[in-house]
Amino acid sequence: MDMKLSGKTVLITGGSRGIGFACAMGFAAEGCTVHIASRSKESLEAAREKIRARHNVPVEIHPADFSNGDTARRVVEAVGHADILVNNAGAIPQGDILGMTEPRWREAWDLKVFGYVNATRAMLEKMYARKAGVVVNVIGLAGESFNYDYVAGTMGNAGIMAFTRAVGSKSVDHGVRVVGINPPATRTDRMLTRLREQAEKKFGDAERWAELTKHMPFGRAAEPDEVADLAVFLASDRASYISGVVMTLDGGQAARH
Numbered sequence: 001m002d003m004k005l006s007g008k009t010v011l012i013t014g015g016s017r018g019i020g021f022a023c024a025m026g027f028a029a030e031g032c033t034v035h036i037a038s039r040s041k042e043s044l045e046a047a048r049e050k051i052r053a054r055h056n057v058p059v060e061i062h063p064a065d066f067s068n069g070d071t072a073r074r075v076v077e078a079v080g081h082a083d084i085l086v087n088n089a090g091a092i093p094q095g096d097i098l099g100m101t102e103p104r105w106r107e108a109w110d111l112k113v114f115g116y117v118n119a120t121r122a123m124l125e126k127m128y129a130r131k132a133g134v135v136v137n138v139i140g141l142a143g144e145s146f147n148y149d150y151v152a153g154t155m156g157n158a159g160i161m162a163f164t165r166a167v168g169s170k171s172v173d174h175g176v177r178v179v180g181i182n183p184p185a186t187r188t189d190r191m192l193t194r195l196r197e198q199a200e201k202k203f204g205d206a207e208r209w210a211e212l213t214k215h216m217p218f219g220r221a222a223e224p225d226e227v228a229d230l231a232v233f234l235a236s237d238r239a240s241y242i243s244g245v246v247m248t249l250d251g252g253q254a255a256r257h
Contacts (some may be wrong), residue, residue: 001102001238003030003232003233003236003237003238004058004236004238005030005031005032005178005225005235006030006031006032006236007032007033008031008033008083008084009032009033009034009035009081009082009083009084009085010023010024010027010032010033010034010035010082010083010084010085011035011036011037011075011082011084011085011086011087011123012027012034012035012036012037012074012086012088013038013066013071013085013086013087013088013115013119014037014066014088014090014155015034015036015038015044015086016038016043016044016047016061017034017038017186017188017190018091018186018188018189018190018224018230019088019138019183019186019224019227020036020038020086021036021050021104021224022086022224022225022227023049023086023088023138023227023231023232024047024059024222025050025051025055025225025228026057026231026232027084027230027235028036028051028054028055028057029054029055030217030232030236031057032084033056033057033058033059033060034057034059034060035060035061035079035218036048036059036060036061036062037061037062037063037064037066037075037089038059038062038063038064038089039063040063041061041063044061044062044063045061046063048061049121049240057093059078059137060079062078062079065111065224066089066111066115066118066119067088067090067107067110067111067114067115068110069118071225072119072122073118073120073122075119076122076126077122078167079245080122080123080126081126082135083133083134083187083247084133084134084135084172085119085120085123085133085134085135085136086118086136086138086231087119087120087136087137087138087139087155088137089111089115090108090113090115090116091112091242092108092110092112092150092153093108093153094149094158095149095150095151095152096148096149096151097148100151101110102151102177105152107174108152108153108156109146109152109156109210112156112157112160113159113160116137116160116163117163120135120137120163120178121134124167124174124176127174127175127176128171128174129200130175131174131175131176132175132181133175133177134176134177134178134235134245135168135176135178135179136170136179136181136224136231136233137160137164137178137179137181137246138158138180138183138227138231139161139164139180139182139228139246140153140157140183141157141182141184141185141244141248141250142154142157142158142206142254143156143158143159143160143161143182143247143253144157144158144160144161144182144202144254145253145254157182160180160186161180161182161246164179164244164246165180165244165245165246166179167244168169168243168244170246171246172243172244172246176243177239177240177242178243178244179239179242179243179244179245179246179247180233180245180247181227181230181231181234181247182196182247182248182249183217183227183249183252183255184221184222184249184250184253185213185221185222186222186223186227186250187220187221187223188211190226191221192209192220193215195210195212196209198212199211199212200222200244201221201235213224216254217249217251217252218251222249225247226249227244229250230249232248234247
């Protein structure tokens with residue numbers, strides 16, 4: 001299926017690794033000019049080389065900390081012509097209501113919550129003026145499957161879900177769509193590191209990490225490419241009547257009891 005994205009420009013935050021990097025590869029495969037942003041210039045450079053090695057498209061990097069509103073606005077100003085914004089930067093740490101300190105909580109939300117809000121606000125000004133554009137928020141299953149031991153993540157993701165639905169319900173009046181994706185645990189490098197540590201502790205063998213995913217749908221975690229494929233579709237004209245919604249990509253996990 002032709003996504004009709006060739007020649008378009010996409011800005012992806014947290015684009016050097018994991019789901020963000022998979023999104024960058026996915027949009028590059030469709031012929032998009034790709035801009036990726038993250039805190040690490042080294043990671044961005046490595047990601048750029050991998051994308052260029054596989055796809056013949058322009059790739060630009062933006063070392064930036066999106067927890068800082070001024071920095072987020074500066075990057076968006078530099079890539080204000082982008083047709084698509086994918087908000088993906090941020091990982092909120094585990095912790096219950098007593099275990100999460102206020103500084104850790106605020107630091108996590110500065111990137112995952114306010115980073116999304118600030119980037120979206122800045123980009124919408126550009127998109128509204130052109131009366132065209134798409135914002136895709138990669139959120140997380142904890143926003144709809146509440147978790148006491150992940151309270152900051154549950155609250156933050158639920159907030160971004162509400163933000164997506166509220167903004168996307170009216171952005172269409174300006175020709176712009178805002179959508180979200182709720183992925184579950186996804187097989188990123190970060191997740192593999194954590195699973196290997198758990199497997200070493202439980203089995204005495206880090207390479208038995210896959211056994212810890214057998215309880216998941218289809219006996220495995222989601223793949224970054226599966227999330228990226230949905231992001232590409234939602235950003236394309238094939239999804240031109242979809243806005244103000246959050247798509248759950250979880251193999252049915254949220255509905256399990």
